[in-house]
Amino acid sequence: MWNVFLLSLRTLQPLLVLAMLAMVFWAVLSRQPWPFSIDAETEHLSLSLARGVETNWRIDGAVLCSRTSIDSLKDRSIDKSKICASSRWNAYSLSGLAEPVMVVPSLPDKTPAYSASIDMSTDGSLLMQLRTDDPAGPPISLSWADAEAPSTIGQDVILEFSATTLESARRVLLPFVGSGSIGKDVSWKDSAILRSGRVSLYTHSDDAAGGRALVDTAELMPGDRVDLSSGRQSDDVPIKGFIHVDVTPRAEDSPPIMRVVAFGESESVHIVRFGDQGYDFAPGIMARLSRHDAISTWAVLILSLLGLMAVYREGSEIGEGTLRESVQRFRERFRKPKPDEE
């Protein structure tokens, strides 16, 4: 029975080799999305919020600037000499307003999404602007605990969390679903950069805790820009993440910093570094082969069978005839040639 099995394996050897080569090519050429996570500290973040998802952010104590006049906040209008000083804006203080929540509506497909630009200012304040280029799109709204109904606040709004507001709030947490980029290209015209961070790539794994195993990590350098998108699947599989601003002093004179954590799936994570055109952080060929969730098991099985056959062939050659004859052949194979035989 065992011999029949080994004989059939021997017959199938060319097919197994071909299958192995096909798997190698498939692993190298396939566009499998890999789960990734990003944890970065940055002074700037650009987002394009996912269309099909409603985004809710608590904005306690912020100053709200809108291109439109908001009747329900009329008595909260403030002097614009310092904040939103341009004549295009109306400024309102939300200080003391109970549990204010800004709601960015979900949008139909193929309409311009809401974009968000978020900066940690040098004076310790957190600034953000949200807008859409679609004049017919639904506006952003604001609701609070004792409001009778949500108020529309327009399609273009600015929020400023001053350093004082942040100190009293201690933390600001803003979850998001979408795409965008963390950090900014380093140039002489702007000082905001990504400070540090780490990108980790995973693979689906049945034998790892949590169903995924770490493939590789990349440390981010100050000034890097990381693009948050899942490539061709960006519309279908948006990136999920959150922005966390913690003003609890971490060290002497350490300014508050915006921490961005994001999760998603992508063929690669694009990192733009100062002085080059950027690179795609993606698993290498060996990792693609050994960690590919559809291939790795079969590759191991075929390699094992090929190894087994190699061992069997050696063993069968040695095992032919009597033990004395086998030992004699073995000695002849490895004995040193005598000088007169050369």
Added chain:
Amino acid sequence: MFGRNGFERVLGFSLLSVLMAEAYASNAQSAESPLRATLSGAFHETVQEEVGVSGSVVVGVATANALSGAAALAGFVVPVSSSQVCLTVVSRDGVYSSRNTYLMPPLEKGGAELWAVLPFEGTQRRELINSYVEGDLAVRATPGNCSSQKSDYLVVRRDGQVDSVSILVNAFGANDVFFRTEEGKEENCQEFTEGRRTSYDFVCRVPVTGASHQQVAIERERYGRSLTTAHLNLVLSGADK
């Protein structure tokens, strides 16, 4: 397949066809091509990863189809309005930059549409330039030599109908850029969200009214705080010197 005589006959016909096509193209070109400017001095260009582009807000003023490497190599077309033109070409990734002064050709009076080609033959970086697709290259032409600063911008074009002018803007950290027309109409400019944006990060698409000159103001805001406004006089068609 053709035999010796047959092969020679086919070769002869092919050569004749090519020569006739060349002659036709040459005639067509001489009938329609605009005047040709002359480069003043040696062609000056730099290629470096982080180019020190000039500190101006307006980086490019051209029709959309003129903002590519292919358009540059074909030669930019500008309206003739002065004896000299300063041409600045900058790539969005900040790698390529060139700045050259061209001497405009003498004009015959009475021309309705006066145009001149600014040849780009002096470049040593044809392959790099050719890799820049539409939107990756900013081109700006101003009257006079490159040491003078003016608010007049000659609208660079390639060919075809001009519906709008693309103004490429270096926002200097502003997160809101918009333009205001002479009529007071205000419209947002679009931010580049893909690829590197070292030299410029916004594009304003200004519709053409049909006039030979248009006034446009580029305004920038950083979180509601106004930054300096740039005033442009767009020169859309040529005139006698």
